[in-house]
Each structure stands twice: as structure tokens, then as C-alpha cells.
Amino acid sequence: MCRWLAYSGSPIMLEELLYKPAHSLIDQSRHARMGVETTNGDGFGVGWYPDELRDVDGATDPAVFRAVGPAWSDRNLHELAHCVRSPLFLAHIRASTGTAVQQTNCHPFRYGRWLWMHNGAIHDFPKLKRDLALEVAAPLYPSIEGSTDSELMFYLALTFGLRDDVPGAVERMAGFVEAVAARHGVPDALQMTVGVSDGRRLWAFRYSTERASRSLFFSTSVHALRALHPDSTVLRRVSEETRIIVSEPIGDLPGAWNPVPESCYGLVQEGHDSIHVFRPVRP
Secondary structure, eight states, rough: OOOOEEEEEEEEEHHHTTTTTTTTTHHHHHOSSSSSSSOOOOOEEEEEEEEEOOOOTTTOOOEEEESOOGGGGGHHHHHHHHOOEEEEEEEOOOSSSOHHHHHHHGOOOEEEEEEEEEEETTTTTTHHHHHHHTOTTTTGGGGOOOHHHHHHHHHHHHTTTTTOOHHHHHHHHHHHHHHHHHHHTTTSSSEEEEEEOOSSOOOEEEETTSSOOOOOOOOOOOOHHHHTTTHHHHHHHTTTOOOOEEEEESOOOOEEEEOOTTTTEEEOSSSOOOEEOOOOOOO
16 A cells, blocks of 8 residues: 655645654655555655745646655655745655556646545456546546556546535545446455645545545644644644644654544645545445
């Protein structure tokens, strides 16, 4: 499987979360504690929304950097993380579930202003792949570059209306995958934690057909953390809008992390964050 991190809040250098925490995403690439594999070395990627390029509506197209080597030894990633500052970014370290280790299979995936990353798998994906791919809208299909179930899930969600209704589109995608799997006699079709953003909002989904989903956590409100840890200089620097979503906690600060409930999704946006029940919608 994989590990991932999503950040939304005060603009910060990427290295603040990718490298500096005690159990940073780079540390997790070698020493994951909650993943299926301890090592996640089959490529990595980071996508960010440049703050200085935002338009009058507060949006911008994201930049993406992906590579096939392990994150822990990539000097270019370290250099980039030291120089790039963003208020919203997604980062992912990959452990392949069977598809090739190549740049086009590294997350996050990008389409227009949208970024998507995934931890998990579609069970028996080779058996289901053809039926799933044929459902992707014809205008979207040429944009698929890789061979992963994760990217195909993204384009199914786009087909089912992601740009207008993110939760509904992901619920329809999950329901469609489960319906196709049922036709082929494949049990426990879907395992997923998904992060997706349009540059203004951030959604995180935790779901599996068997209701035993991979780990996912969100940070406690900065206001509450400041009360718990008044001497923390990091907490004084970021706004109360700041949130971090992670496959596993990146530090041991007491009270900092809350598990995303089973079969739920969260929305991080300016003013009000929320958690909702996730229910796949079958065709």
C-alpha cells in the first residue's frame, strides 16, 4: 500500500511536513508503522498550489513533481521542499500493489485544477480493469497516462461528476467498482483512503467494502492544540484554519491527531470543516 499527507492552511515550506517532523512522510517511506508494508519505496510525488499564482477567485492550477525512486534518497525532492512554499499541498509515497514502477503511476494525479491520491487497492484489479475503463467518459480517457487502479478511480470519479459534486462522485465511483466486482464474483472489492483537492478545498475519504479501512487521521484544531501546548512555536506560526490529514501521525504531540471514522469523509475549507458518512451509490 502507500502513505500520504495533505495540508491546508497558512503557507509553509514543504519541508516543514515532508522532512522535519519526527515521523515525517520521508521517515514513513522507510519506517511506516501502520501500513501493510514498512517500506514505501516505489516512487513518490507531491502536488501543490502556488500561492502567488492564485486568481481573483482564489484558485490556481497545481504543480506536480513525481519520480520513481524512493523518496528518502531523492536530492531533487529535498531541494524542492526547501524552496517551495504553499498553503495547500498533497504528498504521497508509493508501495505498488502490482502495477509498474513508473512516473505515470506515481501520485498525486492531476486533471486541470484537481489533484487526487489514493492508498489501497481494487481487489483483483486485472480482472475488473476492462469493465471499469470502458465506463470512463470518452473525452477524459485520453488523459489517462498510467496503469494503476488509483488513476482509473480518479477518472471514474471525474466521469461521475467530481468537478460539481465531489462526495457524490466518489460515492458513485465506489458503488460502480463494487457493482462490477460483484458481477465478476470478486469479494471485498475496494480498499481506499483518498485525498482530493481543487485548490480551495480538501476532501479526505476513508472506506472499504469490508469495513476495515486503512488508517487515516486529521489534526485537532489549532486553537485546541495551542491550549494544550502553549509553548509550541510551530502552533503560534500557523492560522486556526490550518489542518493536516495523514495516513499515520507524523509526530507524537499529545492530543494532535484524531482518527477519521470508518466509512466517512471530511471536508476542509475556509470557515468550517465537517465530517460526513460515506455511502457508495450503486448504478
